[in-house]
Amino acid sequence: MITIDINADLGEGTGNDAAIMPLISSCSIACGGHYGDEKSMRTAVRLAMKHGVKIGAHPSFPDKDNFGRKILTLTKSELSESIFEQLLHFYAICETEGAKLHHIKLHGALYNYAAKDAPTADAVVEAIVATKVRPKLYVLHNSVLAKKAENLLPLVFEAFIDRRYNDDLSLVSRSESGALIHEPEAAWEQLHYMAEKQQVRTLSGSFQDIVAATYCIHGDHEHSIAILKHIRDQIRNHSIQLAI
Numbered sequence: 001m002i003t004i005d006i007n008a009d010l011g012e013g014t015g016n017d018a019a020i021m022p023l024i025s026s027c028s029i030a031c032g033g034h035y036g037d038e039k040s041m042r043t044a045v046r047l048a049m050k051h052g053v054k055i056g057a058h059p060s061f062p063d064k065d066n067f068g069r070k071i072l073t074l075t076k077s078e079l080s081e082s083i084f085e086q087l088l089h090f091y092a093i094c095e096t097e098g099a100k101l102h103h104i105k106l107h108g109a110l111y112n113y114a115a116k117d118a119p120t121a122d123a124v125v126e127a128i129v130a131t132k133v134r135p136k137l138y139v140l141h142n143s144v145l146a147k148k149a150e151n152l153l154p155l156v157f158e159a160f161i162d163r164r165y166n167d168d169l170s171l172v173s174r175s176e177s178g179a180l181i182h183e184p185e186a187a188w189e190q191l192h193y194m195a196e197k198q199q200v201r202t203l204s205g206s207f208q209d210i211v212a213a214t215y216c217i218h219g220d221h222e223h224s225i226a227i228l229k230h231i232r233d234q235i236r237n238h239s240i241q242l243a244i
Contacts, residue, residue: 004195005156005214005243006231007138009058009107011036011044014220021047023228025242026054026214028105028138031090033060033082034068041093048099052244055099056138059086059127060107068108069174076123083127091133103156104128105138105216106145112171115143125149140169141211159212161191161231162221164203169210172203182223184230191215191231195240 010017011029021027029044030036048055060068062082074082087104094101106114106124114120121144128137134153139146141157149155162181164172172179181187194200200210217224235241 002195002240003243004240007214007216008219010219011040012219016219016225017044017047019225020219020228021051021053023232024053026056026102028056028058030058031086033062033086034064034107038093041090042097045093045097045099054102055094056103056105057087057090058105058107059083061110068110071109071113076119080123080127083124084130087127087131101135103136103138114145115140118144121145121148125152128153138214156214157212158214158216159194159210161187161215161217162227165200167202167204167206167208169208178203184227187227188231188234
């Protein structure tokens with residue numbers, strides 16, 4: 001039996017959280033950078049606790065105008081301070097709700113840029129370390145961020161259910177045709193192959209090795225609920241189970 005974690009980015013104002021939460025095993029909750037305030041964070045934390053879903057912080061560039069999907073020009077100290085403040089705010093809410101923090105996962109442009117840019121990765125790691133909390137870090141395998149954090153934080157390698165990959169295992173840009181997977185069966189096939197074969201079929205049609213233990217679906221994906229329901233139906237007939 002293969003045990004996997006399925007995570008979703010939630011607390012982002014989509015209105016889908018209540019439907020998605022029972023279908024996943026961990027969630028990453030927006031903590032004010034690209035979206036979110038105390039009310040949205042507290043609501044999402046309570047919903048996760050209700051369904052026994054592991055709780056993560058989802059910091060980003062401080063850019064609500066662009067939903068955190070554009071790279072901001074910040075100094076290293078400015079970026080680190082922003083991430084630090086987002087995390088402290090989220091930690092405080094978890095504490096008052098009696099919730100256990102399980103992980104941190106970056107959002108959007110910050111996730112992608114920290115995977116390849118050393119100063120950005122340093123700013124992220126320094127912010128996390130400064131909080132004095134050591135949660136797991138959801139991160140791309142063999143990324144710059146993973147290398148910067150490997151001796152400081154426990155790492156969980158991540159792959160994506162609803163996104164297509166390039167041959168170098170970078171995600172196909174959302175601006176390109178075919179970047180998103182919309183069909184539930186296609187999303188299941190990608191997850192199934194990654195979980196069982198540790199490979200992913202890229203946009204070019206080739207197969208590349210991939211290392212992951214947690215698999216993400218974006219909560220703002222228009223077909224996220226249908227995809228997750230289909231996946232839950234399929235894993236019952238395969239040697240795959242969700243982490244508890």
